[in-house]
Amino acid sequence: PSTGIGVRDQPEYALRKPDRELAHLAAGLPPESPEFAAIIHRSEIMQGVILKARMAAIRSIPVLIEGESGTGKELMARAIHDASPRRAKPFIAINCGAIPSELVESEFFGHEKGAFTGAVAAKAGYFEAADRGTVFLDEIGELPKAMQVKLLRTLQEGEVRRLGATGIRKIDVRIIAATNRSLIAEVAVGSFREDLFYRLAVAVIRLPPVSERAGDISLLIDSLLERINEQSKNEPGYKHKKISVGARNILLRHHWPGNIREMQNTLTRAAIWSDGETINEEDARDALLFAPTVGNKEEGDILTQPVNQGIKLPAIMESVATHYLKAALSETHGNKTKAAELLGLASYQTLANWMKKYDIE
Numbered sequence: 066p067s068t069g070i071g072v073r074d075q076p077e078y079a080l081r082k083p084d085r086e087l088a089h090l091a092a093g094l095p096p097e098s099p100e101f102a103a104i105i106h107r108s109e110i111m112q113g114v115i116l117k118a119r120m121a122a123i124r125s126i127p128v129l130i131e132g133e134s135g136t137g138k139e140l141m142a143r144a145i146h147d148a149s150p151r152r153a154k155p156f157i158a159i160n161c162g163a164i165p166s167e168l169v170e171s172e173f174f175g176h177e178k179g180a181f182t183g184a185v186a187a188k189a190g191y192f193e194a195a196d197r198g199t200v201f202l203d204e205i206g207e208l209p210k211a212m213q214v215k216l217l218r219t220l221q222e223g224e225v226r227r228l229g230a231t232g233i234r235k236i237d238v239r240i241i242a243a244t245n246r247s248l249i250a251e252v253a254v255g256s257f258r259e260d261l262f263y264r265l266a267v268a269v270i271r272l273p274p275v276s277e278r279a280g281d282i283s284l285l286i287d288s289l290l291e292r293i294n295e296q297s298k299n300e301p302g303y304k305h306k307k308i309s310v311g312a313r314n315i316l317l318r319h320h321w322p323g324n325i326r327e328m329q330n331t332l333t334r335a336a337i338w339s340d341g342e343t344i345n346e347e348d349a350r351d352a353l354l355f356a357p358t359v360g361n362k363e364e365g366d367i368l369t370q371p372v373n374q375g376i377k378l379p380a381i382m383e384s385v386a387t388h389y390l391k392a393a394l395s396e397t398h399g400n401k402t403k404a405a406e407l408l409g410l411a412s413y414q415t416l417a418n419w420m421k422k423y424d425i426e
């Protein structure tokens with residue numbers, strides 16, 4: 066008997082409707098933008114974001130990309146550059162938070178020989194090097210205030226002056242800036258210049274956190290896992306990893322505070338740790354557990370915490386120890402002798418000491 070469900074009631078049809086509106090908006094754009102293909106997405110919210118990015122890309126206007134850590138800001142910046150008429154010219158990415166403040170000016174604008182101690186030769190800065198291309202100012206909110214003024218002037222005048230130089234040089238760069246905090250909030254508290262903000266925020270692209278990308282997570286899991294499989298193909302003992310339904314459900318329920326980077330790292334761990342060809346629920350759970358939040362740092366990966374900003378080694382050790390002590394005790398139903406064996410600890414007593422140290426019942 067007929068189910069009575071017509072074509073129009075099928076979910077695919079429902080999904081196509083907003084697509085058509087987007088298609089209408091996109092009229093006048095090049096029909097395809099393969100440059101954005103690396104940004105895996107399917108959700109409506111991301112379709113809207115990509116469309117905006119495509120529209121901004123073809124013009125030389127400044128773009129401000131806002132998004133939490135790991136949402137793909139750098140990936141987006143590169144895609145915009147690649148889709149722009151400047152694609153054949155340099156894309157220079159600068160992490161504004163990583164340059165010591167006393168060096169920022171010479172890194173940005175260059176210097177003449179003898180401009181300061183150690184300036185043994187003249188050197189072009191990033192802006193000169195990026196001439197006719199794109200400068201990506203990552204973590205723009207970290208730019209020292211004194212530099213904010215100089216950057217503003219550079220953008221207004223379209224010229225740079227190397228440190229120690231008398232003359233100026235004309236430059237033509239497109240600016241894409243990124244921030245993982247709200248820049249307008251920084252303006253409100255006075256730590257970011259309002260005039261510079263409005264210079265940079267001509268096109269604003271907000272990358273939503275993974276938790277707002279309904280419909281993307283399953284696709285991301287598949288695509289990222291495929292990429293991981295591809296990358297490990299030539300490694301000894303390579304197995305093509307699949308993910309079980311149960312494991313996928315665990316990942317679908319996770320909130321991904323570290324966004325796509327966290328997904329990538331979690332899947333990599335799960336792929337490495339699973340024995341056979343299938344990532345099962347336990348593998349998924351373990352892989353998630355191994356991304357502890359350390360101190361006040363945002364999502365972190367146990368082995369990739371940037372030491373230069375300080376880490377909390379004791380906290381990391383504690384989370385590793387706690388996880389495995391509990392796992393072994395659960396596995397042996399509380400038998401401490403067996404648990405000690407499983408963990409490679411010398412004796413029941415050693416295990417008891419660890420349990421005491423980490424406050425485990």
Ligand SMILES: Nc1ncnc2c1ncn2[C@@H]1O[C@H](COP(=O)(O)OP(=O)(O)OP(=O)(O)O)[C@@H](O)[C@H]1O
Pocket residue numbers: 103104105106132133134135136137138139140141245325326329
């Ligand atoms: N939609 C996506 N599809 C596929 N890969 C993605 C996507 N978004 C991000 N990635 C990947 O996730 C990782 C993190 O992305 P990226 O470095 O661009 O994020 P970010 O916003 O700059 O993070 P941070 O603020 O921590 O610097 C990269 O390896 C990137 O290739």
Ligand SMILES: [Mg+2]
Pocket residue numbers: 138139203
């Ligand atoms: Mg980044």
